[in-house]
Amino acid sequence: MRDVQEQRHIYYDRDLKIEAYNLSGIVQKFPNHFHDFYVIGFVEGGKRHLWCKGDEYDLTAGDLILFNPRDNHCCAPINGEILDYRAVNIEAGVMRQAVKEITGRDYLPHFRQNVIYQSDIAQSVAELYNVILYQAPKMKKEEAYFFLLEQVLQEYAEPFDEADIPEPKPEIKILCSYIEAHFSENIMLDCLAAKVNFSKSYLLRSFTKQVGVSPYRYLQNIRLERAKKYLEEGIAPVAAACMAGFADQSHFTNFFKEYTGVTPKQYQRIFVKEPGDGK
Known part of the structure; x- marks a missing residue:
C-alpha cells in the first residue's frame, strides 16, 4: 500500500502562453497517444518505461523528455514505482514566435531525440516550472523560458523543414x-x-x-x-x-x-x- 499522496497540477501562464504540468505519486499507465503541442519534461522521481515512435526507453530521475507535436507515445511504471514528473507544454504558434526571438529565423523546430538521459537541462525545466508556479515577475519568467529553449534548440533541434521525417502516404x-x-x-x-x-x-x-x-x-x-x-x-x-x-x-x-x-x-x-x- 502506497503512503505517498497522488497529486496532479497544471497551470497556464498568460505571459508566456504555455502550460506547466506536474504529476507526483502517480502509478497510472498512459496509453498510446499524441499531442498537438511540444512537450519538454523530465522525470523527477521514479522509473518509467516509455514507448515513442517505435523505440523503447527506461527512464529514471534526471532524464529529459522531448516530444514534437504528433509524436505518438505511451508509458507505464517499472516495478510499480511511482512517478514524479514535470513538463511545459508549448503550442506550435507560441514555439515559432520564441524560436524567431532566439534565432532570428522563422521556423518550427523538430526535436531529433525524444529522450536524453541524465540531462542538465532538466534543471532548467524545473526552474521554469517554479517561476510559473510562484508567479514570478514577467521578466524572470521570460529569462527562464528563453534560457531553456535556447539550450534545447542548440543541442537537440533542427528546423522542421530540414528534418528527415517519414510522412504517411x-x-x-x-x-x-x-x-x-x-x-x-x-x-x-x-x-x-x-x-x-x-x-x-x-x-x-x-x-x-x-x-x-x-x-x-x-x-x-x-x-x-x-x-x-x-x-x-x-x-x-x-x-x-x-x-x-x-x-x-x-x-x-x-x-x-x-x-x-x-x-x-x-x-x-x-x-x-x-x-x-x-x-
Missing part, C-alpha cells in the same frame, strides 16, 4: 484529413476504407504503421484536442464532450484523465484562475 493523409474534419461524427471503418479503396484489414495495418496510432485512437486524440480547446474557451465539460463527439460525460471524463492525467474540470480551471490561486 497520400491515401493515409486523406484519411487523417477526413477524421480531423468530421471528428464529432460517428465515423465508421467502412466509410474510411471506401474513401481510399482499401480493405478494412489493410487500412488498419497501413494507418497504424504510418501514423503510429490506429484510426480509432487517432480519432479519439483529435476529439480530445478539440475538447481541450472548448474547455479553454469556457464551455462546460458536458457541452464540450458532446461537441467533440464523445458518447457521454462519464466516458469523456474517464478518457480525458486517462490521457492527460487530470480531469476536464481540473484542466478548465487553469484558464479561469491564475497560477497559484488554487490547486
